[in-house]
Amino acid sequence: MLVEHGSTRCVKANAVPVGKDNHAHVEVTREIARRFNHLYGETFPVPELITSDVSSLVGTDGQAKASKSLGNVIYLSDSAEEVRKKVSAMYTDPNRVRADIPGSDEGNPVFVYHDAFNDNPAEVAELNERYRAGTVGDVEVKDALAAALNRFLEPIRERRASFEAQPGLVDQIIVDGTERTRREVQQAVSEVRKAMGLAGAYNQLRRKAKRAQKKAAGQP
Template sequence: MANEDSPKKRLLTGDRPTGKLHLGHYVGSLANRVKLQDEYDCYILLADLHMLTTKPQKEAIDELRDNIREIVLDYLAVGIDPTKATFYLQSAIHAVYEMNLVFEMLVTLPRLARLPSIKDMARAAKFDEEAVPFGLIGYPVLQAADILMPRAHIVPVGKDNEAHIEITREIARRFNFLYGETFPEPESIIGDIPTLPGTDGKSKMSKSLNNAIFLSDDDATVAKKIKTAYTDPNRISADVPGNVEGNPIFAYHDAFNTDKSEVNDLKDRYRRGAVGDVEVKEKCIAAVNGFLDPVRKRRAEYERDSGLVEQILYEGTLKTQEIANETLKEMKKAMGLAGIWNRISRKARDRIKKSETA
């Protein structure tokens, strides 16, 4: 069902507020959000309920306020315009809780358990196989509620979340089959660079693995992280031919070095054993800091504007609450649940009124 009140199709995306965002977030999703914000009616959620699936501890919840502020500043710094995108707090959208409950009835546990990303998240959170919370297994169902709440048509995600969008599509199809056409089937959009390796060269860039370069890192911190980053362990000197593939430094060059002739030259010389890691890393540092300089500048400007982040979130959340309540109303109407309560309440009010006038 199209959003008849808006000439644009809708986009939904967001992040768990577990800390500042990094370069992997940028190439995986943020770049697409910036690119698409003129074309779509954009909704960006701060997914604090999702955070509870792996971090339910009180100390983690206590950190939410600061983490949410930091992420919104990252959004603004990379160029997401709050006049074009609606930022909102997930836990303040109470209709999503009800939608999540209904959608849980439309998908099986084996279907959810097959998702590799859930297993990866459980391992990252250090959960034993028998101690994985129900909420983590149901993570994609709550994600479906987030996406279908504004009746989103597209979802920019990282490669590891693509399978989750398919779950959303299946739930939308199942609901529409049972109760009538209510939800669109959203499409995922993957970034040009689906996964960015971490500085350790072992896995994707991640806050929890301590291998990330953050969007808010200063020049010196970026330089330190890149200088100590993994390259090719078999290359013991500059005259030994090295591997470009699987080398994080060249992945960063591909993502952030706008001088493609320089990148190609470095790759060629690296493969021939005609350039040292020092030169490759120094030029990588220059490229990454060149990308981050305007991001840092915008971030500092927004950070100085006291109360701006809170106002953006407050106004966006109020707007989203209205949309969510309307979606829930239409959803219950399609299911017939609204009619049941309406009939009960009408008969009850009539009886109460008669007893009062008797």
């Protein structure tokens, strides 16, 4: 991750946004940073974990967490119509066979997605109340969710379209970012060698290797 460090950007993350299932990986990094700093002086920041309070989304089929491999997800690239189709097929309370039967919103994927993405809390609260009372049908609840999801996705679609309209832009961003990261990695490695007292030894080895290469090539 690239973060601000002093007056430059560098590959030394102070914070890492990560899902709960990847906490252990970041903790290994934190332990390495703490150990290195203890042995050689403050060199690496110990990154903090940034985790959303929202747990993993349930899949649209209600059977497992949302997963691309299971195909029970709504993609950021989905069109408005694709979103509506997926929402209309979403799993709901299986015991609710008619709109006038009180339903359960607990663990109900439609309401889980409403809570996560609907920017109108008052609408969500009203739908929850009416659903539990049996005064609203699944179609109305799902139509409201599709509308909320499309409001959420529309700015993303617009930005995606702007990128697609500029051929080569994404490739150039990747190239520029890679080159910048390489420079920052080199700087970080240099700081590590210096902290460990290896900078001088490395420079000597590098000069020795260059002399050997010249000699092998017959150069003076």
